[in-house]
Amino acid sequence: MIPFDPVTAGTALILAASSPQICQMTTPADISVVPKTAELVIDTSRTSADLQGQSIDTINPYGYNNVTHTNGFMEGQINMRSSVELDYRLTSMANAYCIYYKKVTIMLDITPKIVIAKEVSEDSCMYSAVLEHEMKHVNADRKIVNKYAQTIGKKVFDGLQQRGFIAGPIASENAQAIMNRMKSTVSQLVQFEYKKMEIERAEAQQAIDNLAEYQFVQSRCPDYKSPLAASRGQ
Secondary structure, eight states: OOOOOOOOOOOOOOOOOSSTTTOOOSSOOEEEEEEEEOOOEEEOOSOHHHHTTOOOSSOOOSOTTOOOOOOEEEOOEEEEEEEEEEEEEEOSSTTEEEEEEEEEEEEEEEEOEEEEOHHHHTSHHHHHHHHHHHHHHHHHHHHHHHHHHHHHHHHHHHHHHHHOSEEEEEEGGGHHHHHHHHHHHHHHHHHHHHHHHHHHHHHHHHHHSOHHHHHHHHHHOTTOOOHHHHHTTO
């Protein structure tokens, strides 16, 4: 099992604004990344027949002439989201504000779940073989989350640095629109990283579901007969 690296990365920058004499950050912005994982859930309540209708994200490595059966799968989720806390100061100019990032928190949550067919769970050999395979998928997700927990804070920091950690002076009638844009920018930066993570995750998961791995799992329990194969005369 790959444990989570505890990550709480605080980063700060005092940025010179377009009008530095008026709007300057006196307190650095704090950017924190908080990864969390839920306890692994193993579901053995569904039958082999139930599992066959499940949509699997990875591509089946067997040829088209092979009849295959789904013995189990991993359906864990990874969520990435952010929260933004802004603050402001009234300037010496009439009805004008300096608006700045006070705190940005990026949450990475993983909810690992493995589903194994009821009939498979009743065979100790095949249950162990399938569980070991599905744990490879769980650990791949944990590795991806650990990686992005270490890097996303810097990515968001760099993105905000390019645009500015402080805005102003802003006329009072425009303040809310600027605050909305500042929050939206963080959300867009996080979503961009999430899309990259999704692609990397898909590649890592597909690498596990290869033909050699499937054949190895099957070879662990040569005497096991799928109830679906028996019912179909295979």
